[in-house]
Amino acid sequence: MKKMIGTRNNYNNINTYANRGMTLEDDLKASNDYYLVNDKAVIYKKPTPITISKVNYPSRVEAVIKEGYFKTPSTTDYNGIYKGKYIDFEAKETKLKTSFPLSNIHAHQINHLKQIYKHGGIGFLIVRFTVINKTFLLPIEVLTDFLVNNTRKSIPLSYFEKNGYIIKDKYNPRVDYLEVLDKIYFGGNV
Amino acid sequence: MKKMIGTRNNYNNINTYANRGMTLEDDLKASNDYYLVNDKAVIYKKPTPITISKVNYPSRVEAVIKEGYFKTPSTTDYNGIYKGKYIDFEAKETKLKTSFPLSNIHAHQINHLKQIYKHGGIGFLIVRFTVINKTFLLPIEVLTDFLVNNTRKSIPLSYFEKNGYIIKDKYNPRVDYLEVLDKIYFGGNV
Numbered sequence: 001m002k003k004m005i006g007t008r009n010n011y012n013n014i015n016t017y018a019n020r021g022m023t024l025e026d027d028l029k030a031s032n033d034y035y036l037v038n039d040k041a042v043i044y045k046k047p048t049p050i051t052i053s054k055v056n057y058p059s060r061v062e063a064v065i066k067e068g069y070f071k072t073p074s075t076t077d078y079n080g081i082y083k084g085k086y087i088d089f090e091a092k093e094t095k096l097k098t099s100f101p102l103s104n105i106h107a108h109q110i111n112h113l114k115q116i117y118k119h120g121g122i123g124f125l126i127v128r129f130t131v132i133n134k135t136f137l138l139p140i141e142v143l144t145d146f147l148v149n150n151t152r153k154s155i156p157l158s159y160f161e162k163n164g165y166i167i168k169d170k171y172n173p174r175v176d177y178l179e180v181l182d183k184i185y186f187g188g189n190v
Numbered sequence: 191m192k193k194m195i196g197t198r199n200n201y202n203n204i205n206t207y208a209n210r211g212m213t214l215e216d217d218l219k220a221s222n223d224y225y226l227v228n229d230k231a232v233i234y235k236k237p238t239p240i241t242i243s244k245v246n247y248p249s250r251v252e253a254v255i256k257e258g259y260f261k262t263p264s265t266t267d268y269n270g271i272y273k274g275k276y277i278d279f280e281a282k283e284t285k286l287k288t289s290f291p292l293s294n295i296h297a298h299q300i301n302h303l304k305q306i307y308k309h310g311g312i313g314f315l316i317v318r319f320t321v322i323n324k325t326f327l328l329p330i331e332v333l334t335d336f337l338v339n340n341t342r343k344s345i346p347l348s349y350f351e352k353n354g355y356i357i358k359d360k361y362n363p364r365v366d367y368l369e370v371l372d373k374i375y376f377g378g379n380v
Binding site for chain 2: 071074081083088116
């Protein structure tokens with residue numbers, strides 16, 4: 001009995017948010033599936049880029065990768081189309097309570113989002129502060145503004161609260177970022 | 191000496207186009223790089239989707255994939271943005287001389303392209319007949335028309351010649367499909 005309680009406490013200490021059992025990636029997958037099935041948008045996560053160095057062919061139909069390495073992604077994780085507009089974003093979680101370290105995003109991913117913006121697309125970050133369970137959408141134009149005016153290596157939570165857009169927790173879709181895009185870019189009244 | 195000639199002949203027999211040393215994928219990579227550097231469009235090939243089942247961590251910085259499998263892709267290989275429009279396509283080569291087998295394209299890839307079209311994006315196939323060295327762009331709306339009116343399991347070359355758009359061989363970019371899109375969708379006079 002004592003052991004069980006101990007185990008439970010330890011688990012809670014390790015990662016409070018994980019007790020809900022859902023990562024931001026899970027929530028986005030479920031949300032994108034919802035958008036697709038309901039014909040609202042076509043947005044997918046890109047596969048993880050890998051360099052394959054050894055492949056075995058045990059049968060004609062099946063290839064088994066025996067050696068491979070993770071590559072640094074050239075772009076962001078998610079892209080697709082919504083209301084005729086090209087959509088592109090990166091999603092990150094942080095366990096920190098008061099700021100989001102910029103080391104979580106590669107410089108070339110920020111450049112990629114800037115290029116998307118320049119070509120008429122919609123680019124942004126989705127950042128979840130897991131401990132306080134708040135998820136924000138930060139448009140690339142807002143992030144660019146921050147980077148121009150700051151030398152800080154992290155974005156304070158207060159900056160997200162002031163200049164970003166909170167994505168409300170919902171049942172379905174769980175992370176309704178299109179609702180936020182409606183508000184910012186499509187003149188919706190949310 | 192005799193052996194060398196023999197080897198060369200065999201090589202020529204196996205794949206004539208390969209002697210040029212460039213696959214359609216290479217040509218598209220070079221073209222997309224050209225578009226990116228010249229600020230014309232931001233279009234990337236997606237990574238190959240893989241299910242990873244075993245990973246070793248020989249050091250803190252490096253992970254080595256020891257077992258993985260290729261997954262069937264949910265979408266197409268290429269997407270991005272051009273002149274504010276969402277672009278999405280699949281590219282295939284065939285060694286056949288008179289038709290392109292539809293077995294080269296998954297049904298869900300065709301459905302994906304249809305969805306893109308419905309949401310206001312531009313979707314198409316790029317098909318290269320390697321032996322005659324002709325590369326065509328076939329818009330999804332033209333492909334859909336073919337599929338509705340045919341029960342054939344392959345698209346004849348003549349259909350590409352009549353209803354598709356040839357992509358001219360160029361030095362740079364090698365496969366200038368944006369020039370074709372200009373003509374079809376942006377009122378360009380090519």
